Amino acid sequence: MGKFFFWSVLVSVFFGILSGKIAEVSAAALEESFHAAELSFKLLGSLCFWSGILETAKQSGIVEKLCKILKPFLTLVFPGLKKEEKALGAISMNVAANLLGLGNAATPLGISAMKELHKISGFSSAATAEMVCFVVINTASLQLLPTTIATMRLENGAEKPLDILPAVWLVSACSLVLGIMAAKIGFPKGEKE
């Protein structure tokens, strides 16, 4: 991650000078941390709210029930988690929120799942194969109804804003499968931290 920062700053300065936009680059360097703070504040609210809801759902046994339904699919992708009920439960909730299009809820629930995976790894500072796979799933879209886009299309005068659904599903499904495959095949085997 350190290298990523170094290279992006170097590239920004280089292109900034080249395209005469160095003033904008400088402004971004100063201002983006405020945007990050704004975003973190928004995230703080949804994190607290949905983590509270998740704990309530855990204690009432809903998570366990949901987990039972999704377990056959999840253990296909996460064979190492067969006996890790807590992690599977949190992952189930995240996947369910993603499918329903509750992006606000999916992130906090995903973070809970990451915490469980972190515990299983013995608090390693490097990502485990399960973590890579789980994060890749969350960078692909699982949403069944892209409501934001549908609403914008409707406002733009599309007669059938949802006519793109089959294409959206196929794109999501194929890119998801490819992402998971890339996560599994590319994971460095036998490498120590």
Next chain:
Amino acid sequence: MSTVLSTDLIIPAVVAFITGFAVYKKVDVFASFLKGAKEGLGSAVSVFPALCFLMTAIGMLRQSGFIEMLTGFVSPFAEKIGFPPEVLPLAVLRPFSGSGALGYYEELCENLAAGSFPEKVASVLMGGSETTFYTVAVYYGAIGIKNGRNTVPAALTADFAAAILSVFFVNLLQR
């Protein structure tokens, strides 16, 4: 248009169902909520440094003209597979910035006819992908992972596939 507005119903319904079921199971809802929310508070605090780091890097990249350069670099290839040129910056921007991509999409919508081929490709692309770098930073930042192994290459593979496939499937299903 009830389907379009369905999220307005889903969130209250999910929250009502979870709390209702908990009350029925005699869970102390207030106590369980506070316990979970407290954990969420800790996560938010640990996410901030990672977000600060990533957003500064990406903000600088966006302002520097790098994204435009990257767009120009991939455009000959995009042309060959029939990728609509006006949608290309959206595909390049999508993994980097959620708000940036949405803003660009909004602009595209205003300039393109609803139901036209480029408009559909842009919509499918928006519906079928996520803001990769943000997700990676938040998820790993929350638990202090420093080495993400092959996460970013794998996630970008999925994004790349989504861009190509959105042209392919719109061609196949919508024309």
